[in-house]
Amino acid sequence: MDNKTVITIGRQFGSGGREIGIRLAKKLDIPFYDKEIISLTAEKMNMDKEDVEIHDEKSPGSIISFGSLFSFYDRPVPDKIFFAQKEIIREISEKPCVIVGRCADYILKGHKNILSVFISASLSERAKRKKEIMKNFSEENLLDYLRQTDKKRAIYYGYYTENIWGIAETYDLCLDSGKFGIDGCVDLIISAIEAKKI
Amino acid sequence: MDNKTVITIGRQFGSGGREIGIRLAKKLDIPFYDKEIISLTAEKMNMDKEDVEIHDEKSPGSIISFGSLFSFYDRPVPDKIFFAQKEIIREISEKPCVIVGRCADYILKGHKNILSVFISASLSERAKRKKEIMKNFSEENLLDYLRQTDKKRAIYYGYYTENIWGIAETYDLCLDSGKFGIDGCVDLIISAIEAKKI
Numbered sequence: 001m002d003n004k005t006v007i008t009i010g011r012q013f014g015s016g017g018r019e020i021g022i023r024l025a026k027k028l029d030i031p032f033y034d035k036e037i038i039s040l041t042a043e044k045m046n047m048d049k050e051d052v053e054i055h056d057e058k059s060p061g062s063i064i065s066f067g068s069l070f071s072f073y074d075r076p077v078p079d080k081i082f083f084a085q086k087e088i089i090r091e092i093s094e095k096p097c098v099i100v101g102r103c104a105d106y107i108l109k110g111h112k113n114i115l116s117v118f119i120s121a122s123l124s125e126r127a128k129r130k131k132e133i134m135k136n137f138s139e140e141n142l143l144d145y146l147r148q149t150d151k152k153r154a155i156y157y158g159y160y161t162e163n164i165w166g167i168a169e170t171y172d173l174c175l176d177s178g179k180f181g182i183d184g185c186v187d188l189i190i191s192a193i194e195a196k197k198i
Numbered sequence: 199m200d201n202k203t204v205i206t207i208g209r210q211f212g213s214g215g216r217e218i219g220i221r222l223a224k225k226l227d228i229p230f231y232d233k234e235i236i237s238l239t240a241e242k243m244n245m246d247k248e249d250v251e252i253h254d255e256k257s258p259g260s261i262i263s264f265g266s267l268f269s270f271y272d273r274p275v276p277d278k279i280f281f282a283q284k285e286i287i288r289e290i291s292e293k294p295c296v297i298v299g300r301c302a303d304y305i306l307k308g309h310k311n312i313l314s315v316f317i318s319a320s321l322s323e324r325a326k327r328k329k330e331i332m333k334n335f336s337e338e339n340l341l342d343y344l345r346q347t348d349k350k351r352a353i354y355y356g357y358y359t360e361n362i363w364g365i366a367e368t369y370d371l372c373l374d375s376g377k378f379g380i381d382g383c384v385d386l387i388i389s390a391i392e393a394k395k396i
Contacts, residue, residue, distance in 0.1 A: 166365055168364050179394050180390070180393045181395050188389060191386060192378070196382065197378065197382060
């Protein structure tokens, strides 16, 4: 099969998008990038990894950040991180790979061989996935946290792109991981790589 | 393969969702319902097919319509049509079939064997599809018509359901027909029927 494709994965928090990306990359034997992009950004910007992480996948409005409209060097930190990640995403996408989040589908618009995927799941399915690792959260707080994280992602995506996060029109393929399971989603993405015309 | 599934197809205007449904039903050898529901509704309501068609897939706000909050018999015509179509959709979904539009995914929520699909495509791709049969429209008017028809569908869907039309979270599977082509979408829906867990 053709595995020259760069696959970008947008995802609702708790939908298993990261896990799907990891298994997909393994099956296709291509590199996987999610939090790996944070390390690459820190290196590129000569910043601490922890400082990049605070601003990762956030728009300037969502954290205290200073900047000026007039000088690139005075831009808010999230903007500088976005610009650095944009360069990194363009570099790594010269070879087939899986990239999770970070507006990669938008950054790579016009890339010759791309498949943009979005993974969703019902709120209850996502709460079930996150419950084990977020044991300290009450049921109510966990649901709030899921919703808020998705809102932050939607704001971040809307701020840096011309598209709307999470709507079908933005992506080539959207899958409900609750319906197909993690491995079912991996297999369907592979079928989609084979089916795509462009 | 399991072809006991009822497949519902939501679609952007001009995305080829109807064509995908026709070919899918043929391939699975199961009935196809789109405008066929209009005839069934007219029969059930003892109305002229043309009168049903005016109100089909529209919410009360989008056409001049009278009704009362207090009596079912005084409900606006689109409501009466929706209620009749709801019954029809529940009846036809007792056997495997493909149903296009008419909030079928929402009406059949909880159905034991369902796959809800949404088909989108870029505005330019949809304009290309519709250009041939809408020859009298200027390029500008055609694009306006595409956008307006989608807005009407979104309003209709939002009025009669608790979900949002066209967002990934609402459906099990969303496909860009421009990316995969009509037959590519048919094949991916068949793969999804096989992949689904529930």
